[in-house]
Amino acid sequence: MDPLMPPPPVRKIVVEHEPTIVAPPANGRHAPPPNAPLAPAAARRARRAPAAHVTERMRIESVSLAYGERWVVRDVTLPVRQGEVLALIGASGSGKTTLLRSLNRLTEVTAGATRAGRITLDGQEIDELEVTALRRRISMVFQQPNPFPMSVFENVAYALREERRGRRTSRRARSSRARSSRARSSRGELEPAVVEALQRAGLYEEVKADLNHPALRLSGGQQQRLCIARALAANPEVLLLDEPCSALDPISTATIEELIVSLRESVAIVIVTHNLQQAFRVADHVAFMHLGELVEYGSSVQVFDNPRQQRTRDYISGAFG
């Protein structure tokens, strides 16, 4: 037998229709070419251009926090800038979440929590601001997606509705239907802002047909983006994210990470994460905390590729945590 001849088919398969072969995605994101060399960290980051304008919005100055007698954050000083993402990393119990929650004074909800040091927003001390006004300017997204038991539209509109008192109320109170419309703005009034918030969170296209459906029917990733839309609705200056992807699947996580990066131009972002790779993918600056102390702060390339502190190096290489 001619050795150059192809071997005979073991079994002939008759195909009536040509099978459809799905072309691999052009950017190769889903299927990286085999044996592609792993890009060095700096090169992988370089795909993302740094934001054009970076302005400091918040300043955390020698802040210490305690629950009762127990100090959980000691003497932390950090800047929070618009145009970049700041990631707080560290093992459990390192005080990252407590520090994050102190930025919008949510620690005050916890009984026995005390704070020392200064936190300023645009140069103004946050303690001097009225707390509800402060929280409209510094918004927050939580670990678990937690949409309220209302429609998708109402979830976002809830953030926009303010309890109205004074002029507008008294004028409207005279009308016969004042009771129902007093505390609530009309849907038409809020619609543009709600749509804009949903668009910024990259959710509008998916939910525009069922804005009136209960938000709890959305998938986990959509729920979390709804929570981001809700947090963005009042046009905050700072967005706090407390492990926003830890309850989500990898695809939703990727979507939200892209969203975080795209949002940093318009809002200063602080993200707490347990996931080092995530911090590396989204953050411009990284603060590593350990047992309540700020061990190292620097650009994410520097912290990940060239940590100054031994503890940072150990944590990043997986020696603990």
Place this chain on the structure above:
Amino acid sequence: MAGAPPRLGSAPPTAFSPAPSPGVRGQKKRGQDSISSWPLADRVGYLLCWAAGLLLCALAAAIVLVMLVKGISYLRPGLLLEHPSASQSQSGSGGFLDPIEGTLLLTAIGIALAAPIGVAVAVWLSEYRRPAALARAVESGIEMIAGAPSVVLAFFGLLIFARPALAFLSQTSAGGAVYGRSFFAAGAMMSLLALPLVVGATREGLAQIPAHMREASYALGKTRATTIRRVLLPSIRPSIASGTTLGMGRIIGDTAIVVILLGASLHLEGAGGLAGLSTLRGTGSTLTSYVFENSPAGEGNAPEKAYAAAFVLLMMVLALNMVVTRLSSGKPRWMAGLTGPMLWRWMPWTR
């Protein structure tokens, strides 16, 4: 904590109940101990548990069956629509329209008082609790009310509502003595029976809501009051609805308060004056007091009527129990969807 977030707005989560994995179910686990290997005392105890369970089932079935057979045999549709009348013979004593009306009216008054107060107390206890000593005092107060025999509550109510200052809630005799018995008086005391159930169910519902739900609302710059009104209360609608329904069952079933504080008169007897107000200030009876009066123990002594009325009463309570089960299990959504918003239409303060 990965996976689906707790579904709020649906029925309150019941006890932890892991679904059996499909592979294990059906096949007998190897190494499972059999009763024959147990010590004698354990075997006897096991059998006693079985016996107790079976006895209870038999008892429940007997009650329902006896009432069903006796009740249906004496129940005519006309009985539900005829006014009762005083008569020596059972054929002449009419139906029990007035007791049915009395039951419905009294339940409505009682729950209309108990539901808002109960929800308010529960919200304060769960969300504010300041000062702590007062909160503890309120908790033990509710426990006391829950434990008090209704006949004691009724007697206490009579003392209160017979005071001249509260004469406008009942009737005054020609001599100036305040009667102290009326739908107002009985409804107010009935609300105390339902109150602990509403408070308990509401608090349980609030305890199920994770802290981050409240914080998410605070983080949007909302006050505590707004959070309660717009997030928490809508989330626990099913809990409130089931607590309210349980309370209604409690009111429907009580006799002592009706006998002492409603007068247990044969007809709804208005106190005169404005039509609706007259009835509320007047006396009446309910199915429970009707059954009592017409049973061999009572004055009417018309056991056939008593059986028929008891059957109607039992059916009402069973229907309410069914609503509660549906509401708290959350399985058939139609019912939660139906009862929730319906109750809500009467509780506009939660909007």
